[in-house]
Amino acid sequence: MNDTTHEVFNQPTPLVGYNLFETNRPLRDALKFNAPALQPAPLEHLGALAGTAEMQMHARLANTNTPVLHTHDRFGRRIDEVEFHPSYHALMTEAVGAGLHGTPWGSPHPNPLPEGEGAMPSPHVQRAAGFMLFTELEPSILCPISMSYAVTPALRGNAAIHADWGPKLASRWYDPALKPWRDKPGVTMGMGMTEKQGGSDVRANTTRAVRADSDAWGERYEITGHKWFFSAPMCDAFLVLAQAPAGLSCFFMPRVLPDGSRNAIRIQRLKDKLGNKANASSEVEFQGASAWLVGDEGRGIPQILEMGTMTRLDCALGTSGLMRQALSLALHHTAERQAFGKPLIEQPLMKNVLADLALESEAATALAIRLARTFDHPDDEHERLMARLLTPVAKFWICKRGSHFAQEAMECLGGNGYVEEGGEGVMARIYREMPLNSIWEGAGNIMALDLLRGLRKGDAVAALAHELAPARGVDQALDRLADALPARVEAMATEIEARRLAQDVALAVQAALLVQTAPAAVAGAFCASRLGGDWGQAFGTLGAGTDVDAIITRARPH
Incomplete structure (x- = not known):
């Protein structure tokens, strides 16, 4: 007699054993647009590593075995040490080894060489893409990685310290021991x-x-x-x-x-x-x-503002990476889960939701990588102005969208997405992580006010118009928004609408980037929904004429 009560079926397999970089077409297209000379091999390696079962295990263990503070040793001596699980150190070793911390500042060619002179890869764009890929694996260990990136150039304010510590901060060796820097x-x-x-x-x-x-x-x-x-x-x-x-x-x-x-x-x-x-x-x-x-x-204050620019870049990169991972999990689950006689991913309403999430994720990636490009061209006046404008814009809008995005992606998994166990538990971890980047290094109001300050300096409005110019004439909704932005900036007498302005600048730049880098189905749907009003107030409300199949096919992680 068989006493088995049931057979487990119609449950998705774990999303594991895939290359996060090779399967991320929006990221690859953003890199081609912003850094065409960049060599993909390091990112291909990191993408493969981040998709392995071993690294996913380390991510889970580092989050379930949380840090422990030891203020004193067993003899009563003050030590002030934090003990981490070995998986934390394994993750840190790989992040440092991938050069996600201070390595770009130590590059012998920090900027791309002129075309025809053996163009070098863009170290800050390359590092940004790697940061996004690692965020998909495990975001929280990247806090010290991001801070190391941000503070390294600030040390130039003390030449002796910079000489001693700069090379160590650019090193790809991770050593957790508390001992003098020289050792x-x-x-x-x-x-x-x-x-x-x-x-x-x-x-x-x-x-x-x-x-x-x-x-x-x-x-x-x-x-x-x-x-x-x-x-x-x-x-x-x-x-x-x-x-x-x-x-x-x-x-x-x-x-x-x-x-x-x-x-x-x-x-x-x-x-x-x-x-x-x-x-x-x-x-x-x-x-x-x-x-x-x-x-x-x-x-x-000037020192902290300079460092804040770089950590705010990482907030936008981090949220973009989390969006991509949440989307990948949702696409994978719905492709393997049957409901009402066919896979969830073939159900019309689910298609709308998934396509809408895919648009949001690709737009976030495009804007974040565009911002990273400004760091590879510090002597270019247009890039300098765009760094000043896009930093608060990307930090505000991408991070503000993160929590809503994660909730909708979790809903695609149903109850499986709400649990903290196994591979599906990654979605719950993403959801809990999402608010951090919006709060850390200046919440929404701080970013909106910073945008106002940036727009009132120099030729910032002209620089924004120049940034949008290559996309003009393709979509009427984008043209209308681009036409209206200068007058809105000039008329902004108070701060009360600063958030709306930050939102609209972000949407205009995202739309302009997608027009130049994404297929027509993606760019058209983004402009129609986000700029043209053919959209509701929740994800999954794209218009009936949207080519959701093309958008989903582009976004799938396999």
Whole structure:
């Protein structure tokens, strides 16, 4: 007698063993448009690695076995160490090995050479694509990776520290040990900016810096105060803000001092966060911690703004990567799950939802990679202006769309998407991660206000018009929006509509990019829905004439 109660069937197989880069046509097309000389081999390798069962296992284990704080050793000595699961270190090793941290700043050719002179790959675009691919695997360990990327150029404000630490930050070796920088093959860095009373208003910081003495690294200060969000506290050093005699200033604070002793950085507790579980975010106090001035006293705000530009790029890249992974999971599940006599992916309403998500994901990818291109051309005036405009625009719009996107993608999986177990649990992890990039490094209002400041400087409005010009004459809705934007900027007397302006600038640039890089079915559907009004107020409300089959075929991960 067979006592088996049921046979398991009509459940999808795990999405594993595929190349995230080779199957991502929108990303590949964005790279061809923005960096045509880029060599794809490193991205193909990373894409294959990120799709393996082994790396997916590491991602799961690093998030289920969360960091543990040890303030003292068993003998009562203060140590302030965070213990991570081995899978965290495995992920960090691969991210650093892929050059996703400070490596682009160490390139002997940081900018592409002129055409005809042996054009070099674009290091910042290449790094951006790799960052997106790794985000699909595991986003939270990328916090120290992103901060290392952002702070590396800021160290030029202290030539001695930059000379010692710059090569280590560009190294592709990961060493988690707490020991002096000179004894490590590679290092990572973090940032400590916000305090509990101020948040984004760093001018309200109360942490104090007092001059102590000077040495080979310049003026040494003793820092006393706290930081409310001090992410990745096991990094080798941090750039922190503190009030010096001349005002808010930027300081370099190592975890281990040059003599091998531990710096007076006291970790009070780890944050219990909604997502971002594999990464340790902490609250710390500085009890006369040693730090060295970077740049000039009183110039801390310009320093933090420069670093913020790069971390905001990573917020847009990270959310774009999460969108792509959520879409891939939804497409894979619906292709293998039967309902009402045929695969879900063949059901008309599901097609509409999937195609709509695919449009959003491709537009996010196009805008994020376009922003990354500006970092490879720092001496080009148009690219400089576009970096100033597109950074807040991409950070605002892409990240704002993330949570809604993840919820709709999760709904494609039904109850399977809501659980925290196995491969389907990746969707729940994505959903919990999505709000982070919108909040971190300046929430929506901060970004909208930053866009207003950027638009009121120099020839920013003309630069935006120049950016949209190659796409003019293709779609009437895009032309109308492009025509209206300059007058709207000039008429913006108050801040009350700044969010709407940020939204519309983002949509206009996304549409212009898709017109130039995507098939007509994708670009046309995006313009008709996002700009032309042939759309509802939820995903899955594309017009009846949309070629949803073509859009879905382009987006599928196999």
